[in-house]
Amino acid sequence: MYRRDFLKGISALSVGVGALTFLKSMPAMAARNDTLVVVTGTTINSLDIHRSGTNRPSYQVAVNCYDRLLTFGHKQLEDGSLSYDYDNLQPELAESWEVSGDGRVLTFKIRDNARFWDGKPVTAEDVKWSFDRAVTLGGFPTAQMAAGSLEEPEQFEAVDDKTFRIHLPHSSKLTLPDLTTPVAIVINSQAAKAHATEQDPWATEYLHRTPAGSGAFKVERWDSGQQLVYSRNDDWACGPVPKIQRVIIREIPSQSTRRALIERGDVHFSQNIPAKDARELEAGGKAKVVSTPIENCLHVLCTNLNFEPFQDKKVRQAIAYAVPYEAIFNNAAYGRGVPMWGGDSAKPESITWPQPFPYSQDLEKARALMAESSHADGFSVPLSFDLGQADWAEPTALLIQEALGKIGIKVSLNKVPGANWRTVALVEKSLPLHLENFGGWLNTPDYYFYWAYVKGNLFNSSNYDNKEIAELVDETLFMAQDDPSYAPKIRRMIEIAIDDVPRIPLYQPSLNVAMQQNTGGYEYWYHRQLDVRPLTLKQD
Amino acid sequence: MVRVPKRLRLVGYRLLQAIPVLIGIVVVSFLLTRALPGDPAVYFAGPAASAESIEQIRVSMGLDRSLPVQFLAYVGDLLRGELGQSISTGQPVLTELTRRLPASLELTGFALLFSIAVAMPLGILAATRPNSWIDHLCRFVVTAGVSLPTFFTGLALVYLFYFLLGWSPAPMGRLDILYLSPPHVTGFYVIDALIDADFETARAALAQLILPAVTLGLFTLAPIARMTRAAMLQVLEGDFIRTARAAGLSSNKVLYSYALRNAILPVITTLGMVFSFALGANVLVEKVFAWPGIGSYAVEALVVSDYAAVQGFVLSMALLFVILNLLIDVTYTLVDPRLGMED
Numbered sequence: 001m002y003r004r005d006f007l008k009g010i011s012a013l014s015v016g017v018g019a020l021t022f023l024k025s026m027p028a029m030a031a032r033n034d035t036l037v038v039v040t041g042t043t044i045n046s047l048d049i050h051r052s053g054t055n056r057p058s059y060q061v062a063v064n065c066y067d068r069l070l071t072f073g074h075k076q077l078e079d080g081s082l083s084y085d086y087d088n089l090q091p092e093l094a095e096s097w098e099v100s101g102d103g104r105v106l107t108f109k110i111r112d113n114a115r116f117w118d119g120k121p122v123t124a125e126d127v128k129w130s131f132d133r134a135v136t137l138g139g140f141p142t143a144q145m146a147a148g149s150l151e152e153p154e155q156f157e158a159v160d161d162k163t164f165r166i167h168l169p170h171s172s173k174l175t176l177p178d179l180t181t182p183v184a185i186v187i188n189s190q191a192a193k194a195h196a197t198e199q200d201p202w203a204t205e206y207l208h209r210t211p212a213g214s215g216a217f218k219v220e221r222w223d224s225g226q227q228l229v230y231s232r233n234d235d236w237a238c239g240p241v242p243k244i245q246r247v248i249i250r251e252i253p254s255q256s257t258r259r260a261l262i263e264r265g266d267v268h269f270s271q272n273i274p275a276k277d278a279r280e281l282e283a284g285g286k287a288k289v290v291s292t293p294i295e296n297c298l299h300v301l302c303t304n305l306n307f308e309p310f311q312d313k314k315v316r317q318a319i320a321y322a323v324p325y326e327a328i329f330n331n332a333a334y335g336r337g338v339p340m341w342g343g344d345s346a347k348p349e350s351i352t353w354p355q356p357f358p359y360s361q362d363l364e365k366a367r368a369l370m371a372e373s374s375h376a377d378g379f380s381v382p383l384s385f386d387l388g389q390a391d392w393a394e395p396t397a398l399l400i401q402e403a404l405g406k407i408g409i410k411v412s413l414n415k416v417p418g419a420n421w422r423t424v425a426l427v428e429k430s431l432p433l434h435l436e437n438f439g440g441w442l443n444t445p446d447y448y449f450y451w452a453y454v455k456g457n458l459f460n461s462s463n464y465d466n467k468e469i470a471e472l473v474d475e476t477l478f479m480a481q482d483d484p485s486y487a488p489k490i491r492r493m494i495e496i497a498i499d500d501v502p503r504i505p506l507y508q509p510s511l512n513v514a515m516q517q518n519t520g521g522y523e524y525w526y527h528r529q530l531d532v533r534p535l536t537l538k539q540d
Numbered sequence: 541m542v543r544v545p546k547r548l549r550l551v552g553y554r555l556l557q558a559i560p561v562l563i564g565i566v567v568v569s570f571l572l573t574r575a576l577p578g579d580p581a582v583y584f585a586g587p588a589a590s591a592e593s594i595e596q597i598r599v600s601m602g603l604d605r606s607l608p609v610q611f612l613a614y615v616g617d618l619l620r621g622e623l624g625q626s627i628s629t630g631q632p633v634l635t636e637l638t639r640r641l642p643a644s645l646e647l648t649g650f651a652l653l654f655s656i657a658v659a660m661p662l663g664i665l666a667a668t669r670p671n672s673w674i675d676h677l678c679r680f681v682v683t684a685g686v687s688l689p690t691f692f693t694g695l696a697l698v699y700l701f702y703f704l705l706g707w708s709p710a711p712m713g714r715l716d717i718l719y720l721s722p723p724h725v726t727g728f729y730v731i732d733a734l735i736d737a738d739f740e741t742a743r744a745a746l747a748q749l750i751l752p753a754v755t756l757g758l759f760t761l762a763p764i765a766r767m768t769r770a771a772m773l774q775v776l777e778g779d780f781i782r783t784a785r786a787a788g789l790s791s792n793k794v795l796y797s798y799a800l801r802n803a804i805l806p807v808i809t810t811l812g813m814v815f816s817f818a819l820g821a822n823v824l825v826e827k828v829f830a831w832p833g834i835g836s837y838a839v840e841a842l843v844v845s846d847y848a849a850v851q852g853f854v855l856s857m858a859l860l861f862v863i864l865n866l867l868i869d870v871t872y873t874l875v876d877p878r879l880g881m882e883d
Contacts, residue, residue: 037717043840046630051583052597053627138596139585183867208630223721224631225640225833226713250712256695259713260703266710419844423579425596 009341033537036519038269038530039252039261046227047219048207049536050167052139053343060249060529064230066185066213067093069108069127069164070176074523081290083524086443089176092238093122093186094164103171108164114237116188116214124158124414129189129467132155133202141183147442148178149478172478188212194328206491216533220270230532239533243521244409247532253295261286262514267523268537270514271530274391275334278512288517291336292524293509296448297439298340298354299392301504302462307381307432308463314373318500320359324403328509330337332395335510340505346498350488353445354508355467359497366407378408384425384434388418393435396506425461437509443524445490446476453497465503469493554869558862562855566618569854571849580845584627601627614851623855624848628841633852636837641856642727644833646819650749651726652757652811660807661759662769667776668795678765686762690821694755694828701751709747713830718882719744743809752829759821760814767810768776771803778802804875812868814862 045052049062073088091097094108114122132153134141145151149172157165168175178184187207188450195206216239217230222240230247243393248265252258259277263286273281273289282289295434301323303310310316325341343356370376383401385393396414401411411433416424425431438459440447450473451457455465472493496502521534581598588800598604602613617624623633625861666678701708709716714729719741722732732751733742748768775781784794824834843848 039712043629045628051630053567053630055628075637137595138600222830224629224636225837226830248717250830252712253836254691254695254830257698257828257830261710261712262697264703264706264710266712372774400761417577419580419841420577423577423582427579427582526566 003069005366006151007192012361021271033539034243036247036509036532036535038246038247038249038257038265038268038271038532038535039267040249041251041255041258043225043251044222044249045224047211047222048204049185050134050137050141050202051204051208052137054140057478059527060277060532061211061219061228062182063525063529064217064247064532065215065219065528066187067122067181067215068182068184068186069110070097070179071239072177072180077292077524079290079353079522081292082522084526085293086177086526087393089180092180092199093127097176097241098388099176104168106166106168106175107159108166110164111227111237112156112162114214116212116366117218117233118191118212120188120189120190121161122186122188122214123161125161127164127186128156128158130185130187131188134183137202137204144181144183144441146171146176146445148175150175150178150185153407164331166354169482173444173480174442174447174478175321180406181441182340182529187215188214213300214238217239217247225502242533243536244532246314248534259514262516263303265516268519269530269535272528273512275332275336275510275512276391278336278367278510278514279334281514287514288519288526289512289514290522293338293508294511294528295443295526296353296441296445297437297509298503299437299506300434301506302434302436303416303421303462303502303504304429304432304434305463305465305502306429309375309379309381310432312373312375313500314369315375316504317359318366318369318373318407319409320357320402320501320504321362322403322407323359323408323506324361324399325339325359325506326361328396331399331509332392333509336510338508340507343498346495348491348494348498350493351445351487353448353490353494354505355494357501357505358482359504361403363403363406368441370407370409378410380410380412381433382412382414382431384414384416384431386421386425386435387415388421389414389437392509396435397482411488426458428460429463434461436503439526443526445471445493446479449473449493449497450477453488453493462502464500466496466500469496550873551866551870554866558767558866559878561862562858565855566615566851569851570614573845573850574607574610575841576845576850580627582846582849585740607865617716618855622850623656625850626780626841626846626852628844628846628849629837633848634696637834637852640832640834640837641860641869643831644819644826644835646728646730646821647749647752647756647831648815648822650753651760651818652815655752655760655764655814656756656811658757659764660768662761663765664772664795664800666765668770670773675769678769682762682765685760688758688822690755690759691766691824691828693758694752694825697751697755698828703811708751709744711748711751711829713832714745714748716744716748728773752831755828756818756821756825763810763814764807767807772799772807774804775799801875805872807877808868808871813866815864817843819857819860 040057042057044058046058047061048054049059069092071092072084073085073090074082075085077083092116093110093112097106098108101108110124112124116122123235134145135153142426155167159165192203192207196203209366216233216236218233219228220231221229228249232242232281233243234241234343252261255274258270261267264424267435278289278291281287303316303319305311329335329339340354340356342360343358346358348355383397385397401413404411425434436450440451449469451459453460453469454466454473470490476486476489511524513522515522520536523534525531581594581601581603585594585597593642602610626633626636629636662678662681666675698711703709708841715721722729722736722738724743725732725735729745730742733745734847779834781794781799784798821840822833827829838850838853
């Protein structure tokens, strides 16, 4: 299959006419296995993660083309696949780092040999400029930096060329992990400033199209709406130089077409495939499928407390006992993921999150709870879900509709188009009963609770308000996980969440990736983007 | 006073008629996009956005201003030839449209060529032999073509010709990964590659085109075949055909130079109509074949309430329709034997 095997010779795909004459003789010369082809269903809309409007699939450019100060090591999961390791911080652009005794001053030493693509050495000034940019531009990057208590440009100090310092208002266990996120990238400030204008001091227009980083891959070509081509940076200093010379990311909107391509062996990776395809592809044996439970992520049924009947805890518990968990897991998740029902006890023994809640389908109990509640005669409620998530949400909603009918709750289905979803579900929080799938990048229970259980926060679409949880989150959010008072507080938090059930966990979803048998090195990351740096391709 | 030739006057008149249409389109498309559900500021603020960050985005998008102010700004941009920046794709709308429109036109054009090549002979044959097997075949083909949803036909063709038989190249857009896009002249890859005398790339571009064009072509067969058949039947019953036959003209001469020339007018009207709805029907074909056309662009933009992109799309389509109708009117004057004689 020569179309996979691109030539080493054409170092710049975009050279135009000159290469065209050369290209005509390519099939005869093609014999190399150093080009990977990846298909994705979503379009990449910017090469700059800090820009407002940059969508999720575009984060991969930050992952592959830029370096961060820190990264995570990796670990092998039970099924033999690789995953990043939240407990193992590793240096990336920083060669070492130090935390002051009170945890409020972080000092990073930058690698001596780290250079941007244009040859300029990476300096602390670049780090400061990049972080200043992330906390100033607003929107998502600013919110994500704030999660690590990084909020003001004054917090960042370039001590000398190779020493960078962060000053924190308080110590926080989330700061260092936050520096591994795709947002905390280091940009070539000199290249960027050369293209900054008065209206655009952070060069968003320039970096939007032209990345300026020090990462393992450069963007060789970007045909918006069609493809993105990475080529290797042979001088990458922050990790082992990738084995792959070139990676082509092709946008194929139709899932059926993507599946045909991977089954025919014309592409190497298909990122984020639906659970149904994952099961069938695996059974077919034509491609490898790696399914990794997404950390700190749950598919949940949310009961909105602004809707009068759901203010009664008995009603919420009745629903939690009526949900057909097993059928949902089999028909919506196709058995991929981790069950989150049928836990042992209402008093959690560990601080593992997510962990199974002690509910399972028990219609007797559900009916009894309904009878005790203030709505013994039942009521009608619309169940909403995001059309963009229909592959799991639609079968789930249908199963819930049927089950709740049995305990006297008449459910109608309300499909909300993707763009509208965020507004009505998360910002206005106006959907009485809905399916939600928040996952936190930083893998600690308090982080999840902060976003999903604290009144007013974005993912608390249930409008749940509990003073004790709010206090516990406040106390634990920055606290080190080995602090002796941390675990009891988290256990208490989970206990309240179990008893109050404003969010009914259905299951922990998986990230499914299909790949050819001859590929290797795939690693799961919390950001759910394909890190192409460690990928390998065996000779056919 | 200079006497303007009739045809020129007709064309000029049509052009003038287009102006109020365009003004109407600008106003309506602006208002309609604002009526879309969803809040673009929320959408583009991304995950984990706080109320402040949503507000920041709203201001940067200019959505905090009142509607009339937004409209004036929009019209001002239009007059300067700017269609604004699409937020969902991060590209200027004008660049995007000029790149995607040729892709759609190329696809639709080839589909129509295929459609005409199949439908017109079918229609003519069916008309000359009503209720024969060929008439039934015509009926069957057009019914099947129009009743199968395009995404289904597309997937079925991909399954058969790519997945099972391996005859067709991978359905990955306009060109296989192996090739570079030809230097831009018209934006039509096949034509550009030919201009560049790069026959290999032209062949590759054509190979990518066949399945999607056939998919779309099958869908557009029906109206063309039906119209050809009906118009031919009507014309063939006319007195002048009887006269021509009585005069002893060969049946080919009667059929192709007299009957067809008269029957072609409604077919041309239909073609114009078919072309426009084929541009719309493109969307699903574009999705299946990863075709970077204008239809999928518009749908994506609509889904995320990307105002600038939707407005730009509607406006360019309106322009296209005006031009298309003009072309049809002009073709009429060239083809219609009666119009020619009046002058």
